[in-house]
Amino acid sequence: MEEQLNDGLERKSTVLLVDDEESILNSLRRLLRSQPYEILLADSGEKALEILAQRPVDVVMSDARMPGMDGATLLAHVHQRYPSTLRILLTGYADMTLIAKAINEGQIHRYLSKPWNDDEMLVTLRQALAHHHSEDERQRLQALAREQNEQLRSLNATLEKRVAARTAELQQTADMLDLAYEELKRSYVTGTEVFSLLANLRLPKAKQTNRQIIELIRVYCKTHGLSETDSRDMTMAAALYNIGKLSWTDGMMTAPADLLRHTERDLYRAYPKQSESLLMTLEPMKDAARIILHHQERWDGSGFPDHLRGEAIPLGARWLKLAVDFIELQRGLILERQMNSAEALLFIRKYAGRLYDPDLVEDFVKVCADFLSDVSLSDPTVVVLGTRELAAGMVLVRNLNADNGMLLLNAGKVLSTALVDKLIAFEAMEAGKYSVFVRVPEPAPGHEQAAGLA
Incomplete structure (x- = not known):
């Protein structure tokens, strides 16, 4: 052996x-x-x-x-x-x-x-x-097995620690990406508003609509408690609903829809589809683009582009049509005669069940009442100030636009000293005067008492 x-x-x-x-x-x-x-x-x-x-x-x-x-x-x-x-x-x-x-x-x-x-x-x-x-x-072999088992246990313990560390690292990265993506989506909202207001510069001030429609939709989202995602989609749809009109002539853009010639009417009916086509390639805009596509559908099925009827029309599109028609009726973009807000609401009530969802009309009237009365002014912490009265820490409660319609700052922006100085300089350059709606921060506890003693 x-x-x-x-x-x-x-x-x-x-x-x-x-x-x-x-x-x-x-x-x-x-x-x-x-x-x-x-x-x-x-x-x-x-x-x-x-x-x-x-x-x-x-x-x-x-x-x-x-x-x-x-x-x-x-x-x-x-x-x-x-x-x-x-x-x-x-x-x-x-x-x-x-x-x-x-x-x-x-x-x-x-x-x-x-x-x-x-x-x-x-x-x-x-x-x-x-x-x-x-x-x-x-x-x-037993000794070898014990040694290898010990090595395996040690390796497993090390591997578990490495996996746990890597998992934590990946989770942190995922959280950062989620935050970045949310910030990107919020930036899209601001970006669409800026772009829509720039596009509106093609129109005389009396014919511009986007800023009022955006504010009206914001009031709707707030009063109905819509989620951040739904509010974002509705706001972007309000900002860019008429982007498909940019290829029109200036005369067609300012003309009432009921006075358009036959060839122009075909182009008019194509603008929701054109708007949707321009936005569908942008991932964060897809839901807003679908709202825009169908915002000219009518409750009775006589609308365009797809002749959808009743609840087949997306809810967001039904609300956007109400907001668009309410503002465009007052701008003379639907009928030759410009209506005031009360007349526009009477028109919408008249055509409930034909052009508009009858279950939404009265709710829309209430939203318009909130919009027209500016409920933000009933908040004691909201004040209207000139640029030289602003201070760091105040928060905008309304978008601030220049006299030419350009968006300067969006609602929710916290003012800093540098921003206030820029607003004062821009106001002087325009030779205008801005009215800024802001929420004044509450004083720190004990501040009022200390001030009174002084």
């Missing part, structure tokens, strides 16, 4: 033969000479223990009866000190006491009788060494 060493070389299995009779040792050595074993000889138990203390031995085969230390005692010592070394008892007597001692204390692998059978002796040694090597391999 052969064993692989760690350095890749091979060594023979080592067999230690112990007997006090030299002739027996010589006979065993001759028998095993042709075998691939390294043979060691000892003529006493004491000598055998000395050899074992100096080098590893795979199998110890000892005579049972020897002077001094008998075989059973020797094998018991071997079992205690070198448990991996296999032990075989060789006895010439049917001495059950020694055999029992060897089995119980020495836990021998086998015992053989004298005189032995050579073939049986060789088979016994081969089996013993095979068992020894398989046991060594089992222990080696």
